Amino acid sequence: MPDVSAETLSGALAKAYSNNQDLNAARAQLRATDETVPQAKAGLRPRVSGVASLNASRSRTTSGDGISPANSELLSSRAGVQINQTIFDGFQTPNSVRSAKAQVKAAQFNLLNTTQNTLLNAVTDYMNVIRDRKIADLRRQNLNFLSEQVRAARARFDVGEGTRTDVAQAESQQALATALLNSALSAVAQSEAAYFNDIGDAPSNLAPANAPSRLLPRSVATAYTMSQRQHPAILATLSSVDAAAYQVKVAEGAFLPQVTVSGEVANQYSMSDTGGGDLPGVNTSAGRPDVITQNEVSATVGAQITIPIYQGGAASSLVRQYKETLGQRRIEVDGTRDQVRAAVASSWAQLEAAKANITGYEAQVRAARLALEGVIEERNVGQRTTLDVLDSQADLISAQILLVGSQRDEVVAAYTLLSSVGLLSLDTLKLAATKYEPNDHYIEVEDKWFGLRTPDGR
Numbered sequence: 001m002p003d004v005s006a007e008t009l010s011g012a013l014a015k016a017y018s019n020n021q022d023l024n025a026a027r028a029q030l031r032a033t034d035e036t037v038p039q040a041k042a043g044l045r046p047r048v049s050g051v052a053s054l055n056a057s058r059s060r061t062t063s064g065d066g067i068s069p070a071n072s073e074l075l076s077s078r079a080g081v082q083i084n085q086t087i088f089d090g091f092q093t094p095n096s097v098r099s100a101k102a103q104v105k106a107a108q109f110n111l112l113n114t115t116q117n118t119l120l121n122a123v124t125d126y127m128n129v130i131r132d133r134k135i136a137d138l139r140r141q142n143l144n145f146l147s148e149q150v151r152a153a154r155a156r157f158d159v160g161e162g163t164r165t166d167v168a169q170a171e172s173q174q175a176l177a178t179a180l181l182n183s184a185l186s187a188v189a190q191s192e193a194a195y196f197n198d199i200g201d202a203p204s205n206l207a208p209a210n211a212p213s214r215l216l217p218r219s220v221a222t223a224y225t226m227s228q229r230q231h232p233a234i235l236a237t238l239s240s241v242d243a244a245a246y247q248v249k250v251a252e253g254a255f256l257p258q259v260t261v262s263g264e265v266a267n268q269y270s271m272s273d274t275g276g277g278d279l280p281g282v283n284t285s286a287g288r289p290d291v292i293t294q295n296e297v298s299a300t301v302g303a304q305i306t307i308p309i310y311q312g313g314a315a316s317s318l319v320r321q322y323k324e325t326l327g328q329r330r331i332e333v334d335g336t337r338d339q340v341r342a343a344v345a346s347s348w349a350q351l352e353a354a355k356a357n358i359t360g361y362e363a364q365v366r367a368a369r370l371a372l373e374g375v376i377e378e379r380n381v382g383q384r385t386t387l388d389v390l391d392s393q394a395d396l397i398s399a400q401i402l403l404v405g406s407q408r409d410e411v412v413a414a415y416t417l418l419s420s421v422g423l424l425s426l427d428t429l430k431l432a433a434t435k436y437e438p439n440d441h442y443i444e445v446e447d448k449w450f451g452l453r454t455p456d457g458r
Contacts, residue, residue, distance in 0.1 A: 006204075009126050009209035010430075012122055014433040015200055015433075017431055019199065019201070026111050029107070030107045030111050031454075033107040037104060038446065040093065043086065043093030044086055046085045047084045049081070049082050050081055051082055051266070054076075056073075056075045059071070059072045075270065078266055078268040080265050082262065082264045083263045083264070085262070089256075089258050091256070092253035095250045099246035109233070109235040112422075115424075116232065119424050120416060122198050123209075125199060126203075127412050129191045131191075133188055135187070136181065142397045146170065146177050153170040153386050162386070166387075169390060209411050210411065211351075211414035220344070220345070223420070227341065227422060230422040230423075232422055234336050234340055241333060244326040245326055247325070247326075248323055251319040251322050254315040254318070257306065258308075264298075264300050265299045266298050266299075268296045269294070270296075272292045273291045348417055350413040351410065351413035354413050357406040361399055361406055362403060368396040369396055372389070372396050375389050
């Protein structure tokens, strides 16, 4: 009867999907990439700014011929609102928006690929813990067996039925088994640490896992076709090609005319105070006001067209640069396709080899166990030596360890194949975890005009 308290592989994958720090960081990076779309759209949106200024001046003019010094003070303030609107920018903004959307799509596919890698790492960690714990148990059983052989060899030596050589051989194998057990326990600690790092929880009692055979392609040719059509790494590079192509168009837009409209409404207030400058004995400022105030409200509207003629070669260089980048992205598509194809071939071969190895090692374990039992019986009647028993036990332990390793390899290779064709996902595995929908955040911010808070309230 299965242990209901045991951790299952499906449960561990669900934890990794929800808790893995690298995966959550990739999701945050995608949300940051989403913001490039409203940033690009801002190119054709109005820019409104408030402007204000305050100026004060004071002067004193001294003249000869008995003219009194002239004093002047001026205080002025101005406040208004300016609006600038780009009407046409050589199609740079529309192409920037298309490029940003393609970059978001590429980032979404990259997130799917990161999810696949995270889940595959979790499968590997899970199976490594099971394998290393089983090997440690086998090493412990081997040590107990050899300890019993040491005791038996000493007892036979004491009654004259054995030799000192038999005792030494048994003690030698016992010491080696102790060292191998310590190494196995160290491997368990390392695999448990990797499990905690990737899954976010310490491994408890882990239930055995099987390869997801029903989800795998039926042939390697089918696997190749599926991977080339749906692997997220390939889809991400294709979206990157689209983004680079639009960047070329953005750069070419710098050669086209730019049309902008601007407007301003302002209120200006000024106050001046003058005095002095009178001739001797004559008050020439009589009847003039000492303080003059003035208030002016104005509104201006203007349009400007800019036709580029020569920009020092920088715009041309940008076009050439982005064309080279576009060529690079296209080469990367071919490279990614080859990498995915190689991953499919490798994982398929590893899976087939693991299945064959399991069959062979199971037969070897059965034969080695029967051989050990026979050698022990023959030793008891004097037809075999202690060394024969130790050799048979070593053969059995080696076969058992190889079998445990192959069982682990089969499961990991199956999930690796699932990842290489782009099917290692929450939906495919039906994991009990809340699905992260990348489009939810994108829809929230795509047409956002203002606001400092993120959609989740931060």
